[in-house]
Amino acid sequence: MDPHFSQFANRLRPSAIRAVTKAVHGKKLISLAGGMPHPGTFPAAELRSLAAEILERQPVEALQYGQTQGYGPMIDEAIRYLAGRGIAGLKPENVLICSGSQQALDIAARIFIDPGDAVLTDTPGYTGAMSAFEHLGARLIGIPVLEDGPDLERTEAILKRERPKFFYVTPNFANPSGVLMSQAKRRALYDLAHRYDLWILEDDAYGELYFSEVSPAEVVPVKTFDTDGRVIYLTTFSKTIAPGLRVAVIAAPAEFISAVELTKQTADMFTGVLPQMLACEFIRQGHFAKRLPGLRQLYQEKRDALDGALRQHLPDARWIRPKGGFFIWLQLAGGIDAQELFKQAMEAGVAFIPGAGFCLDGGGRSEARLSYSREPLDVLARGAQVIGNIAAKSYAQNLR
């Protein structure tokens, strides 16, 4: 490392997901690795016709410098959309459009974290967020995710002795655990945050992708409880329209949005306007609402396919069956080493992400994140079979 480089540069580490997805890129593999939407879901035809229309009618607006806070009509559309999700009363000064929710995570981290600061996060948790926090020197405190969401007793015990900058939570079908936080726990989490003056960073990438066993009332965001302005809510259209658009939304108290705006001004000045116009028109014209039932059904079928194949091929492993989202968090039986399983699976043409990278305090060594989002149904089944065969061999060897 060059001696001119900063402390920040010295903390840079590739995330667990990145190491795998970069290795997988361009290879012919069955990929249960990245959390990529099923390519068949991309509304290319609609976006093509919207792009033509926009570049015909509003070429200058689409191609000129844009405002840092976002394209005005997209901000309005986001306010309407979030009202529909139960987050009422947002004003334009509470909303900012950013280049994917990863940007929101990084900017929020920059606004809160000085080196050494404590931050609470789900464990297992989303590595993209953890990396952003760690690069800034945060001391991550993992809160174990139980079947109904984070362990709040543990959380309160920590709050009694520490003043963490915020709690990063993913209440809807968390990446990687797949867990849906109960509404009672959301209420309790908010009350706890209120009592201990704690900010909540709520990342809701998967809230729209709930399956038939879940009612819409169960995915209502923590942000809806936010009477004293301590919840920063993030959502993205990466999973529900297309990641390539890079359009995500932050909803938060005006003071925070104002700090985000100043940060974004120097971070990348503004989010491309054409993609914002595409997302805005796509929602405004009703394409977005119309496609959600189909997306839910598709990912449910894919969940069923992987879940079923795992039951068949890894009968001894355990997992909480996800009720939405993209991931199954597999707990391997017999202490199988997930990293070793990963190596052998890659050789056999199947990729997934070993669990350790998602976990704090040394957990996840016998766990793995399997994504059912991208591959077709039959490929998911084949992937599970390959993993199952290798696991069975390892299991047999472990027993010997």
Added chain:
Amino acid sequence: MDPHFSQFANRLRPSAIRAVTKAVHGKKLISLAGGMPHPGTFPAAELRSLAAEILERQPVEALQYGQTQGYGPMIDEAIRYLAGRGIAGLKPENVLICSGSQQALDIAARIFIDPGDAVLTDTPGYTGAMSAFEHLGARLIGIPVLEDGPDLERTEAILKRERPKFFYVTPNFANPSGVLMSQAKRRALYDLAHRYDLWILEDDAYGELYFSEVSPAEVVPVKTFDTDGRVIYLTTFSKTIAPGLRVAVIAAPAEFISAVELTKQTADMFTGVLPQMLACEFIRQGHFAKRLPGLRQLYQEKRDALDGALRQHLPDARWIRPKGGFFIWLQLAGGIDAQELFKQAMEAGVAFIPGAGFCLDGGGRSEARLSYSREPLDVLARGAQVIGNIAAKSYAQNLR
């Protein structure tokens, strides 16, 4: 400011340009403020047809998650393009595509700067860069820009007693001074950097937009001298295709690119692929090369229009006539207060940027940046007339 917020958040300040451009947004004004390309230059028809083609033939590639380093063919295209600019021998590991060159400035700053670190920068200089450095706690040391580029004697005197992290330079038609650094000075700057082990951050947003009095040999980047890997070169297609694309290029030693890639991974994961495919095809199919002569001629006519009108309406002011780029850096006569002139000009419907925001050490109070890039010829002349009339009145009052 919330007590949870970081030192970084406490350093956030709006830049001088931002304060004005935000005030100007959506108002019916003659704007000599923002450095916006002339809207008539946006190749909307070509981009429309390319977008349709790309979304027809490669919808998944355009809309799916992309690689952090950039879209492969765009990296290859950037290498070919930079070879044409004289920067030979780049390999893919030396190039990264980012979301506008502002992102490159911010990421470079994060990789180099710890709070309190010294950084050298042109003064007057680009406020977007200065803000990015200052937000990270840099101690900016301004190097005055002379008629042929930065004052290197001053630079060497500082290097004898300080170890700045890098020198931020804008050799081609600097924002806001308009100055073209001589080739001899570029060589001398590089030699100085070599002797004092100094990194150079070279920002080349305007190098393609040279006027007829300049030969292409005069705009050859400092990067072309870089035998020992200490120049980070930035260029953008914001001025030559469209800012809305958010496609810029970093060329640098592999070790630095690798740190940028890890930073960008947490900063925004990847730059939208569709815009990269648009820029890539636009260049590959020859549209880019074909349009440059016309762009140069257009901005030269606009420079001539504003330059001529200023001679007529502000006969006592002085400026170095820019030989390329977007800006005239006006030195007002008779100690006129640029901030006061700005207020009165805004009331009369004309915007520009007062000089103080571009300067370190309290300079720029009687200076102003006037951009001729956006407005049509007749509007530029009217803008100069309005400013001239107000200045004449102020001048008369100052003399009384």
